[in-house]
Amino acid sequence: MTLSSFGLLWLTLICVSTGQILLKLGVGTEKIPVGGSIFKTLGNIMGAMLRPKAVVGFGFYVVGTFIWLLILSRVPLSIAFPMFSMSYFLVVILSATVLKERVDWRFAIIGLILISVGVTCIGLSSPKAGNREQGIGNRREFYHESPKGRKPEIGIRKKTGYAAGTAVRTKLSITTELSSRSMWLRRAVGRDA
């Protein structure tokens, strides 16, 4: 999880939560009848979604889904999905302020604190930044990432445990090694000393 993915996640959360609030405003307090057959209920739900604010809300939802797909293409699902629980921050605050719903704040605040602690744990479990995150944890990625002409270093993979990171890290270490060597050369020549 990099900072930019985290920013994108908040963008999705804002889109989805705004969408929710607009849906709620659009549908209003008028209850959607859910009795009868499941198809009748489905029709009633669809009908309620055609109200103007609900349509805009649904639009926000679609945009949020697009960004979510972008995030999923970069971040492991086991990290990204639990982070989605941060949406409760926006849902609670927006329901209280915009929808003027009554919120029991003692419960809400304890709940939000617990969620933050949980999300922090999930964030800490995310492998360290510096390796390309989208491939982490997937064995297939390792072979995609390995530089041409090099055998996938299975031994290293087993040792470090990070499939994708290994190849990238190997690449990085070669680069740093080269650049430090050129530094050393330059120093030896006496330019940068």
Added chain:
Amino acid sequence: MQGNLTPKSFGLIWIAISLGSFGQILLKLGLGHKDLGGGSIVATLTRILTAMANPYVLGGLALYVISTFFWILVLSRVRLSVAYPLISMSYFLVVVLSALVLHERVNWLYAIAGLAFISGGVSFIGLGLGRAREREGK
């Protein structure tokens, strides 16, 4: 009392949770590991739309929509203080499925601690909303 958990609504909740979780797994399966971002916004959007043509991604989105309908059904039957703790089960399910199906590496110590805190938090929020609503007499 209305809003209590009946076997039928419990079943509906589990259907909603599993459909939603499998939907996410399908999305991730379909997207693979190619970064959709980069370049201009138009380029990114085009890449996202192209990725959506993938059958797994389409299937995932469909499951997501169907699970939303089940959630609406559930929320019209069950009290929030009961529904929310059960909603948080989907976080557990998604993480377990990511490990099993997607072979993602999961740091279980942090993951279980994090998920426990998250589901506790979500449950608390559900309890709070439920209590406020009951006081209003709705």
